[in-house]
Amino acid sequence: MKRPKLAVVLLLLGVLLAYLMFMKRHYGASEPDAYRAPPPPQRGPAKLAVAPGRNSQFGIMFDAGSTGTRIHVFEFQMETSTTTVAAVIICLSLTVRPLQCAAGLTELLKVAESSIPPSSWTLTPVVLKATAGLRLLDGAKAKHLLDTVRALFTDSPFLSRDDSVSVMDGTDEVTCSSLSPGDLHSPDASTVGMLDLGGGSTQITFSPQDEKTIQTSPIDHIRSFRMFNSTHTVYTHSYLGLGLMSARLSVLGGIEAPPLEGSTELVSPCLAPESSGSWEHADVVYRVTGQKAGEPVYEACRTKVEKVLYRKVVPVSEAADVDFYAFSYYYDRAVDLGLIGEETGGTVRVVDYMEAAKRVCSSRPVSPLQSPFLCLDLVYISVLLHELGFPPNKQFKLARTINQVETSWALGATFHYIEFLKSH
Known part of the structure; x- marks a missing residue:
């Protein structure tokens, strides 16, 4: 039977991006009580092996973002000519404040222990990659957090190395560098574009077919590399500071730095006139208020x-003709509006965000639970998509999972890290 298109449409791009994310990085040298304590984890640059008698390789990836830290536990079925993602476990979201980090990560590590056979613990790499949110934190706070994580990983039963904890830069954090479930060497795999809107940064990635795109784009937006004996070229860029939470701060009039004394009050036309409240960002609590009634909110906010x-x-003009998947806050705000199902996803056009922004900005909140920032968020998303080159009727596919595997850069990063360990 022919492989369903949906099951393979993200495949090739995901694999390519996984390698792209990390090819420039330098790599260094049931409940737990039900199991017998494993031997101390292996250290150093020894090659990774699959546990005897098993054809599975497990990997643990912590995604430390601007709004929380999540654990991804992956199981890869290793066969002669194919690699299949067999299982994925996505766990709770936790804040990444240093004081809460140890307790939260310890709890997530227990989840990993209960999800992976004890015989595979010492062969399972555990990795944490911090994204844009941590790059925006004060240097001392970021170092404290990463040092805490390194100590926890060292004491865990999993394979921890010097390079297990790191902060990705803008080049590494290409959008949603994931693998779709299925055969990693499938000749039928096709590619689509990926859009991701996180808290601290936003990314766009696709495989250009028009030579003009390659010739006219900024040099650091085009990446060429070899994988599976072929040369591949992708357009990819991460815009640090243009994620939704960072954009909120900029639109409200703040800056990504510790505020000066008495400068934590922000006034914005994107909030309901004469409204007031508080908002926390990067460990700073701001008092935010709307301007006096006057100019229509939507027009002033836009x-x-x-x-x-x-x-x-x-x-990028070519992007208008590419099929795109959109993730993260693109997905979340579409759910908030009822444009897609929270579990099922769906499709959304640029104009849908635009019309929703006009409607929300011109009306009172429909319930106390509605975010006071919904107007701002929707205006920002619609303007951002326009600035990226997408016309009003451009349609995006929104999905959290493909064949029950969550689409995220963590899957591609984990696969690539395991492949690196096996070859070194």
Whole structure:
């Protein structure tokens, strides 16, 4: 039977991006009580092996983002000519504040222990990659967090190395570098574009077919590399500071730095007139208020957002003709609006975000649970997509999973890390 298109459509791009994310990095040298304590974890640069009698390789990836830390536990079925993602466990989201980090990560490590056979613990690499949110934190706070994680990983029963904890830079954090479930060497795999909107950064990635895109794009937006005996080229860029939470701060008039004394009050036309409340970002609590009634909120907010994004995004004309999947806050805000199902996903057009922004900005909240930032978020998303070069009727596919595997850069990063360990 022919492989369903949905099951393979993300495959090739995901594999390529997984290698792209880390090819420039330098790599260094049931409940737990039900199991017998394993021997101390292996250290150093020894080659990774599959546990005797098993054809599975497990990997643990912690995604430390701007709004929380998540654990991904992957099982790869290793066969002669194919590699299949057999299982994925996504666990709770936790804040990444240093004081809460140890307790939260310890709890997640227990989940990993209960999800992986004890015989595979010492052969299972555990990795934490911090994304844009940590790059925006004060250097001392970021170091404290990473040092805490390294100590926890060292004491865990899993394979921990010097390179197990790190912060990804903008080049590494290409959008949603994931593998779809299925055969990693499938000749029928096709590619699509990926859009990701995180808290601290936003990314766009696709495989350009028009030579003009390659010739006219900024040099650091085009990446070529070899994998599976072929040369591949992708357009990919991560815009640090243009994630939704960082954009909120910019639109509200704040800056990504510790505020000066008395500067934590922000006034914005993107909030309901004369409204007030508090908002926490990067360990700072701001008092946010709306301006006095006057200019229509949508128009005033759009003008403000356009100024924030002015000349910060490079439009790509070819992107309008590429099929794109969109993730993270693109997905979450579509769910908030009822445009897609929370579990099932769906499709959304640029104009859907735009029309929703006009509707939300011009009306009172429909319930106390509605975020006071929904107007701002929707205006920002619609303007950002326009600045990236997408026309109003451009349609995006929104999905959390493909064949029950969550689409995230963590899957591609884990696969690539395991492949690296096996070859060194």
